Amino acid sequence: MLLDPPPKDEQGSVTPHDHRGIADEDIVIRRISEEQLVEKNGRRVVSSIAFKGASSNGGMSVDIEKVIVALGHNPVEFVTTPRWIGSVRLVVGELRTLGLIVGYNPLPDNEAHGEVWGITRRPTAKAVQKAAVWFVQIDQVDLIST
Amino acid sequence: MMVAMIHSFGASSRTTDNVVSLPRLRTRDNLSEPVCRWRAKVADRLEHLVRLKPGWDGYSAPPVRFENAYFALSLLDNLLPPNGPPPSIVPGAAGDLQLEWHIGSVDIELHVLAPNRVHAWFCVGDDVGQEQDLKANFFLIGSWIQRLLAEVDGVTRSSA
Numbered sequence: 001m002l003l004d005p006p007p008k009d010e011q012g013s014v015t016p017h018d019h020r021g022i023a024d025e026d027i028v029i030r031r032i033s034e035e036q037l038v039e040k041n042g043r044r045v046v047s048s049i050a051f052k053g054a055s056s057n058g059g060m061s062v063d064i065e066k067v068i069v070a071l072g073h074n075p076v077e078f079v080t081t082p083r084w085i086g087s088v089r090l091v092v093g094e095l096r097t098l099g100l101i102v103g104y105n106p107l108p109d110n111e112a113h114g115e116v117w118g119i120t121r122r123p124t125a126k127a128v129q130k131a132a133v134w135f136v137q138i139d140q141v142d143l144i145s146t
Numbered sequence: 147m148m149v150a151m152i153h154s155f156g157a158s159s160r161t162t163d164n165v166v167s168l169p170r171l172r173t174r175d176n177l178s179e180p181v182c183r184w185r186a187k188v189a190d191r192l193e194h195l196v197r198l199k200p201g202w203d204g205y206s207a208p209p210v211r212f213e214n215a216y217f218a219l220s221l222l223d224n225l226l227p228p229n230g231p232p233p234s235i236v237p238g239a240a241g242d243l244q245l246e247w248h249i250g251s252v253d254i255e256l257h258v259l260a261p262n263r264v265h266a267w268f269c270v271g272d273d274v275g276q277e278q279d280l281k282a283n284f285f286l287i288g289s290w291i292q293r294l295l296a297e298v299d300g301v302t303r304s305s306a
Contacts, residue, residue, distance in 0.1 A: 060239070107206070
């Protein structure tokens with residue numbers, strides 16, 4: 001494993017944690033589905049829901065760029081395979097500045113999978129959205145409304 | 147079967163015109179309800195969302211839960227007038243969904259976490275907006291919709 005194993009509960013599920021193997025300067029990538037685009041004043045914009053955590057454990061899924069690279073993959077290809085047309089990059093340190101924690105949660109089909117925990121309210125989701133930068137841009141879509 | 151029910155479930159007489167002649171009245175009365183212009187589009191979108199393949203977001207998101215889709219449609223049936231603008235409807239990562247309107251300077255987002263669990267946000271202009279967690283009383287959303295309709299009216303007039 002490229003990073004230390006994450007903490008788990010009695011059922012074997014990863015618990016929210018701030019992984020010390022993920023540095024502040026590291027980059028995480030968040031895939032953006034076309035299903036999460038909305039229209040605002042004639043422009044297509046990414047919805048705030050794309051930056052909210054899942055209500056199951058509250059985490060927002062991401063891919064940890066350095067793990068992708070360590071696995072020998074091209075990050076751009078990794079996050080657009082088979083067909084995830086857009087993605088954004090986030091600096092881990094900026095997420096932690098927002099009071100969020102960034103952890104590691106490898107999955108059988110995605111060893112680079114991580115999660116960002118703590119996005120419980122819309123203002124936080126919008127702050128994450130503002131901190132995001134296109135990694136693979138969706139054509140003619142604004143990341144945030146202007 | 148469940149998916150096909152979104153269109154038919156709760157279908158009201160809004161889409162049916164009934165012309166009735168009442169013998170006791172001297173005039174002919176038309177009993178008709180306004181055609182709901184947004185319902186078919188909304189129902190189509192909700193059916194699409196409940197059919198999403200697991201992992202549609204590139205990770206492990208399930209499709210929108212049917213009960214959330216049905217609740218959202220019921221909410222709109224009760225709050226959005228027949229001639230109102232349909233919302234954008236987007237899926238969340240845990241079977242949830244969000245209804246959104248962004249028209250002119252008015253923004254409304256209704257995050258349906260579960261039936262009768264809505265995280266609602268309303269904003270006009272550059273204001274930071276107001277948030278409410280709503281569980282039983284959604285009357286507040288009605289006042290927001292009225293503000294939205296006024297904005298639609300203003301946008302329509304300015305573009306005419």
